[in-house]
Amino acid sequence: MNRLMKPGARERETLLNSGLLSMLGVESVAAMMEIAIIGNLPARQILFREGEPADMLHCVLSGYIRLYKLDPDGREADVELYGPGDLVGASVVLDGGRYAATAQAAEPALIARFDLKRVRDIANRRPDLAVALTDAVSAQLAKVFGCLANDRLHTAPQRVARYLLGHCPQDGKAVSFRLPYQKSLLAGKLGLAPEALSRAFSMLRDHGVTVRGRLVHIGDPEALRRL
Amino acid sequence: MNRLMKPGARERETLLNSGLLSMLGVESVAAMMEIAIIGNLPARQILFREGEPADMLHCVLSGYIRLYKLDPDGREADVELYGPGDLVGASVVLDGGRYAATAQAAEPALIARFDLKRVRDIANRRPDLAVALTDAVSAQLAKVFGCLANDRLHTAPQRVARYLLGHCPQDGKAVSFRLPYQKSLLAGKLGLAPEALSRAFSMLRDHGVTVRGRLVHIGDPEALRRL
DNA sequence: CGTAGATTTGACAAGGCTCAACCTCCGTGG
DNA sequence: CCACGGAGGTTGAGCCTTGTCAAATCTACG
Numbered sequence: 482m483n484r485l486m487k488p489g490a491r492e493r494e495t496l497l498n499s500g501l502l503s504m505l506g507v508e509s510v511a512a513m514m515e516i517a518i519i520g521n522l523p524a525r526q527i528l529f530r531e532g533e534p535a536d537m538l539h540c541v542l543s544g545y546i547r548l549y550k551l552d553p554d555g556r557e558a559d560v561e562l563y564g565p566g567d568l569v570g571a572s573v574v575l576d577g578g579r580y581a582a583t584a585q586a587a588e589p590a591l592i593a594r595f596d597l598k599r600v601r602d603i604a605n606r607r608p609d610l611a612v613a614l615t616d617a618v619s620a621q622l623a624k625v626f627g628c629l630a631n632d633r634l635h636t637a638p639q640r641v642a643r644y645l646l647g648h649c650p651q652d653g654k655a656v657s658f659r660l661p662y663q664k665s666l667l668a669g670k671l672g673l674a675p676e677a678l679s680r681a682f683s684m685l686r687d688h689g690v691t692v693r694g695r696l697v698h699i700g701d702p703e704a705l706r707r708l
Numbered sequence: 709m710n711r712l713m714k715p716g717a718r719e720r721e722t723l724l725n726s727g728l729l730s731m732l733g734v735e736s737v738a739a740m741m742e743i744a745i746i747g748n749l750p751a752r753q754i755l756f757r758e759g760e761p762a763d764m765l766h767c768v769l770s771g772y773i774r775l776y777k778l779d780p781d782g783r784e785a786d787v788e789l790y791g792p793g794d795l796v797g798a799s800v801v802l803d804g805g806r807y808a809a810t811a812q813a814a815e816p817a818l819i820a821r822f823d824l825k826r827v828r829d830i831a832n833r834r835p836d837l838a839v840a841l842t843d844a845v846s847a848q849l850a851k852v853f854g855c856l857a858n859d860r861l862h863t864a865p866q867r868v869a870r871y872l873l874g875h876c877p878q879d880g881k882a883v884s885f886r887l888p889y890q891k892s893l894l895a896g897k898l899g900l901a902p903e904a905l906s907r908a909f910s911m912l913r914d915h916g917v918t919v920r921g922r923l924v925h926i927g928d929p930e931a932l933r934r935l
Numbered sequence: 936c937g938t939a940g941a942t943t944t945g946a947c948a949a950g951g952c953t954c955a956a957c958c959t960c961c962g963t964g965g
Numbered sequence: 966c967c968a969c970g971g972a973g974g975t976t977g978a979g980c981c982t983t984g985t986c987a988a989a990t991c992t993a994c995g
Contacts, residue, residue, distance in 0.1 A: 550857035558860040560853045572849040574842050581850035582857070604839055611838030612831055615801050618845045622799040623808035625852045626787045630777035630809070632859060633785040633899050636982065665941070672860050674984055679943050694992075863950065891974070901952055906975050921960090921974095 488593065492519050495542045496593055499566040500620075502540075504613040512603045513610070517593045528584035528592070529570065535580050537594050539569040544590025545662050547669065550582045559669035561625070562587070564661065571618045574601070587666050632672050640671045641681040642705045645690065645697065653703045660695040715820065719746050722769045723820055726793040727847075729767075731840040739830045740837070744820045755811035755819070756797065762807050764821050766796040771817025772889050774896065777809045786896035788852070789814070791888065798845045801828070814893050859899050867898045868908040869932045872917065872924065880930045887922040 488496060493514060496502050502510055519542070522528070528539060531550060539546070541563050548561040548569070560582055563569050572581045574597070604611040631640055644667070649656050660667060668678035682692045688708065689700030699705065715723060720741060723729050729737055746769070749755070755766060758777060766773070768790050775788040775796070787809055790796050799808045801824070831838040858867055871894070876883050887894060895905035909919045915935065916927030926932065 548853075550853065550861075552861045556861055558857040560856050572846050572853060574839075574846050578846075581853050601839070604842075605835045608832045608835050608838050611835050611842060612801075612828070615831075615838060615842045615845060618842060618849055619799050619801050619805075622845055622849045622852065625849065625856060626775075626777065626799060626808050629787050629852060629856050629859070629899075630785040632856070634777075634779045634783055663941075672856075675942070676944085676985085677983055680983090683943085902974070903953085903976085904951055907951090910975080 486519050488514060488517050488519050492517075492542060492591070492593065495565070496540065499540050499542075499568075499593075501568055501613055501617050504609070504616065506607075506609050509603065509607045509610045509613075512607065513595065513600075516595055516599045516603075518595075520592050520594055522586040522590045522592060524586055524588045524590075526586045528586070529580045531580055531583045533580050535570060535573040535578050536597050537570065538574070538597050538600050539584070540593040540595070541565050541567050541569060542591040542593060544592075545587040545666065546590060546592070547585050547587045547666065548582045549585070549669070557669075559672070561621070562662075562666065562670045568617050568621075571614070571621060573597075574604075574614055574618065587662060628672075637671075637673050637677045637681040638684045639708050640673070641678065642685060642688075642690075642708045644671060645685075645699060646702060646705055649699060649702050653701075655689075655698070655700050656702070657696065657698040660697060664695075713746050715741060715744050715746050719744075719769060719818070719820065722792070723767065726767050726769075726795075726820075728795055728840055728844050731836070731843065733834075733836050736830065736834045736837045736840075739834065740822065740827075743822055743826045743830075745822075747819050747821055749813040749817045749819060751813055751815050753813045755813070756807045758807055758810045760807050762797060762800040762805050763824050764797065765801070765824050765827050766811070767820045767822070768792050768794050768796060769818040769820060771819075772814040772893065773817060773819070774812050774814045774893065775809045776812070776896070784896075786899070788848070789889075789893065789897045795844050795848075798841070798848060800824075801831075801841055801845065814889060855899075864898075864900055864904045864908040865911045866935050867900070868905065869912060869915075869917075869935045871898060872912075872926060873929060873932055876926060876929050880928075882916075882925070882927050883929070884923065884925040887924060891922075 543565050546563040546569050549557045549559045551557055569584055665675045668675040688704050691698040770792050773790040773796050776784045776786045796811055892902045895902045915931050918925040
């Protein structure tokens with residue numbers, strides 16, 4: 482990890498808007514700020530590995546962090562992709578616990594780190610933090626349930642269509658936007674091989690979806706929804 | 709729901725050993741006991757449906773509760789299977805939240821219900837409850853991560869082998885045991901069609917696994933692990 | 936302008952779902 | 966006591982989807 486530091490004005494600002502801190506009272510925010518350490522991760526840097534004793538909680542400030550599990554044979558399966566504001570490693574607020582998966586910076590990223598022991602100390606004193614943590618983890622759980630069901634119920638083109646719809650305004654108008662990360666990352670997030678994602682995109686061409694690089698244009702959101 | 713009642717001696721005993729209550733101090737246990745309502749569910753009874761406003765937290769005392777999500781077309785995908793001691797619906801300790809999936813008794817079951825508002829009240833006063841909730845939800849999150857990765861990395865026979873190994877003593881000796889529930893439930897839990905589970909079992913016959921009804925015999929756990 | 940990395944495409948094979956038939960317990964009622 | 970019927974489970978056939986490997990392109994950025 483490069484350049485450890487105390488949060489400066491920029492970082493405090495971002496942290497205040499993060500999923501966790503934004504739910505806290507001023508005193509808990511202050512306590513968390515007190516123990517926050519900002520770190521700058523180069524792309525591909527590992528934050529922690531599956532099975533290691535968990536000693537840190539992380540919050541993404543910018544960039545993306547990929548959470549994945551390894552096969553005995555070395556194959557990887559992504560289980561989550563965290564972006565700005567997300568809590569990483571919340572699956573082990575358990576003390577004495579171990580990380581359930583490996584976390585890696587998918588691109589250069591800025592994160593805040595909190596010593597897990599100290600977080601628990603604060604949580605034991607300040608219920609608002611404990612409750613906010615529960616809420617954060619609950620939300621992640623709900624999201625993963627959705628992902629699991631999505632995997633089991635829908636084909637690749639359907640999953641991609643859903644993903645795209647999730648990034649559209651809900652009115653039925655045509656839209657364009659930029660994918661927030663590489664396609665290979667998106668493929669992993671959706672549980673697909675990159676080739677399958679590519680093929681899914683080309684099938685969606687027949688349904689009004691145009692992709693050039695990271696730029697996506699959706700001609701008819703309603704048509705996508707009908708897939 | 710049939711026969712609502714205050715917990716009797718039997719139920720208090722079981723509750724005390726549940727994942728959540730066993731981590732609490734005596735006063736929090738008392739507070740939770742105070743608001744617990746015991747309910748008796750016939751098989752197939754729905755506890756709550758996906759999308760409904762969440763107002764209750766549940767804890768399984770006996771039997772199994774299946775958590776699943778529905779497709780627009782009516783197909784179901786199981787996302788979790790809760791047994792005795794497990795917390796159901798923890799994915800929404802969020803206030804104002806909605807249930808993320810539908811919960812149904814897979815067989816006649818006994819459960820404890822807690823009013824979610826009151827649980828939050830207690831959690832706001834007693835950090836040990838808030839922290840215990842976080843731990844419970846974290847553990848579920850870690851489990852689902854495992855499930856998702858398992859789905860994406862392993863074939864049907866491999867998933868079944870892993871499941872069986874998870875129910876063996878870890879020494880390498882041969883063992884027999886009873887499946888805790890029907891095969892169709894197990895299939896859902898593993899993300900398989902019942903036919904696929906059946907075929908997986910028959911492939912595992914070549915690796916020392918014998919299945920008759922719910923009785924499973926594993927001749928050589930080590931061989932299974934090597935799959 | 937070149938190179939490393941990212942993406943696409945094609946050919947294949949394997950894996951798992953669906954449908955449909957059959958089988959095996961078991962409990963019920965004649 | 967036996968036939969019947971239903972639920973759960975197994976088996977077979979065919980098809981669709983997706984992972985894998987290899988090669989061709991493409992793209993970003995130094």
